[in-house]
Amino acid sequence: MLSVPQLICPACRRVEEEQFLSFPLALPPSTSEEPADLQAGVLICTGCGHQFPIFDGVPLVVKDVGDYLEKHLPLLSLRSDLPPESMAFLLRGAPPGSPLAQLYTYLNAYLVAHYPEQARVQGISAAPQGEPGWWPIVQKELSSSVADLGGGGRALVVGCAVGRELQILADLGMQVVGLESSFIPARIAQQLCRGQTHHGLVMHRNEQLRAFSVQGFEGTDCNVVVGDVLDPPFPAYSFDLVVLLNLIDAVASPLTMLQQCHALVRKGGQMLLASPFHWSPVCTEPRERFGDSWRAVGGVNAGLDVLLALLEGRLIEGFRTETLGLRKRIPWVLRRHEQSYDIFLSDMVRVRV
Numbered sequence: 001m002l003s004v005p006q007l008i009c010p011a012c013r014r015v016e017e018e019q020f021l022s023f024p025l026a027l028p029p030s031t032s033e034e035p036a037d038l039q040a041g042v043l044i045c046t047g048c049g050h051q052f053p054i055f056d057g058v059p060l061v062v063k064d065v066g067d068y069l070e071k072h073l074p075l076l077s078l079r080s081d082l083p084p085e086s087m088a089f090l091l092r093g094a095p096p097g098s099p100l101a102q103l104y105t106y107l108n109a110y111l112v113a114h115y116p117e118q119a120r121v122q123g124i125s126a127a128p129q130g131e132p133g134w135w136p137i138v139q140k141e142l143s144s145s146v147a148d149l150g151g152g153g154r155a156l157v158v159g160c161a162v163g164r165e166l167q168i169l170a171d172l173g174m175q176v177v178g179l180e181s182s183f184i185p186a187r188i189a190q191q192l193c194r195g196q197t198h199h200g201l202v203m204h205r206n207e208q209l210r211a212f213s214v215q216g217f218e219g220t221d222c223n224v225v226v227g228d229v230l231d232p233p234f235p236a237y238s239f240d241l242v243v244l245l246n247l248i249d250a251v252a253s254p255l256t257m258l259q260q261c262h263a264l265v266r267k268g269g270q271m272l273l274a275s276p277f278h279w280s281p282v283c284t285e286p287r288e289r290f291g292d293s294w295r296a297v298g299g300v301n302a303g304l305d306v307l308l309a310l311l312e313g314r315l316i317e318g319f320r321t322e323t324l325g326l327r328k329r330i331p332w333v334l335r336r337h338e339q340s341y342d343i344f345l346s347d348m349v350r351v352r353v
């Protein structure tokens, strides 16, 4: 169960007289002897009184809850208990480009990408020529981190999607928190963290849906929060390890994200990052691709060289990490249907803070 004091209020934290002020979230006072139920209800800021709702066991800890609800209401109100057959009816009725159609496209790709072994057993291939080894490499790098850190400790997975990195870290004995901006994948990850099976749908042949189940993982200390990595609801230095896989080119300000994540890692802790640097103006304005810092290393685009230069403190102040591991061009495959795949080549770097 999530220990609530580790969450801080993103609405009122601020710098005052060069001091960083932040306030923890707490459950409302209870008259009951029963342990608090984090399945529903609210968390309240002990500083400003701001309230953050919990839906289906997932706390929504974003700065502007009203704005988030307005933008995500169609998906937030989607029931979690719909069987695949009923979901299939909804999907067939969803106009192309609608929030539900977009969600389905996302889940279709990520459920199979995160759980290729479970897909294979159910007759769904996750990659065109067998599995390309993305997860074994992630597993190896995370195992090395956990060994370097002496085992145990607390990890944050940013942009955890449907949760595979959470499972790997929990199996390695870490206490894990997932931070994800999108509610439905966060809810699936949370469900799996609690050992429950997720019954979903994937595209079989083009236009043909097929049931796909993912088994949860048991006995783990693992929780998921909806929030924004650009304004993360955690105190500084609260993690031994922060994991950011395929996220740098998916946020509005990658530099802010790196600064925020770097601040969350305790001294001597580690970060594992990977990106295919597949920049798109839909996610990141060109001027935001690491700010202007990439120009300093003479690049025409922001890629691995710029990321390493930034992290090692060669471009701007604030970072001074030591590079521990580097792997280039690892295939990361997202499946559309059994005859169509997107293959990205992602560069991975592991650093000590």
Ligand SMILES: C[S@@+](CC[C@H](N)C(=O)[O-])C[C@H]1O[C@@H](n2cnc3c(N)ncnc32)[C@H](O)[C@@H]1O
Binding pocket: 113, 158, 159, 160, 161, 162, 179, 180, 181, 182, 185, 227, 228, 229, 230, 244, 245, 246, 247, 250, 251
């Ligand atoms: C490209 S996916 C990568 C997912 C997973 N890490 C992987 O490698 O398969 C990026 C994920 O980050 C989430 N995300 C995007 N912007 C975010 C933000 N500002 N804060 C938290 N999560 C974010 C997206 O919803 C999505 O699930």
